[in-house]
Amino acid sequence: GAVVSQHPSWVICKSGTSVKIECRSLDFQATTMFWYRQFPKQSLMLMATSNEGSKATYEQGVEKDKFLINHASLTLSTLTVTSAHPEDSSFYICSTPWTSGTQRNHEQYFGPGTRLTVT
């Protein structure tokens, strides 16, 4: 299956600093990337949708100035948590639908996730 990587897998930062999380599709072009947040023992909550070359679309209640998403290339999307606070500590996961030209298989491929801890 398609491979999506995330980096870093685990990060600890101090309150007030910013953290960048990278999500890469390794073997296909990711025109769309979804970013999720998952709190312990909870489900995934969609934060935003990014499309290559355009501004991200944020879900209701997600602060776009706090969670900056860049999708400048077809293989890389980044999520930057700005001025992080302890309540931002969570597991962040990206996913992208598989496409090849106009072909789709209706599947999404998920990155392995990034554990963010803000102290």
Add this chain to the structure above:
Amino acid sequence: AQSVTQLGSHVSVSEGALVLLRCNYSSSVPPYLFWYVQYPNQGLQLLLKYTSAATLVKGINGFEAEFKKSETSFHLTKPSAHMSDAAEYFCAGRLQGGSEKLVFGKGTKLTVNP
């Protein structure tokens, strides 16, 4: 609102017993439905998917699911549980409107007892 509901946040079975994880969706039109498995501190792995073809879908690791429109259900089953099946399972749906967004159920933690 379109939603996916998983009945039972925790399911415990004995090794070798039947696994049944329940999922219901709300939609007037059959959506695309998926079951994912998540191991601790890892991303999601696709077990199987329903995309309006066969109603009985076979997936990896011996899992299968049956789409029942009359019951708006997509329950996941496995005839014989293995210790390695212990994980969190998520049902998800790509519902109406053409968006590729997924709506997730709250998850079911499966425990397999020796």
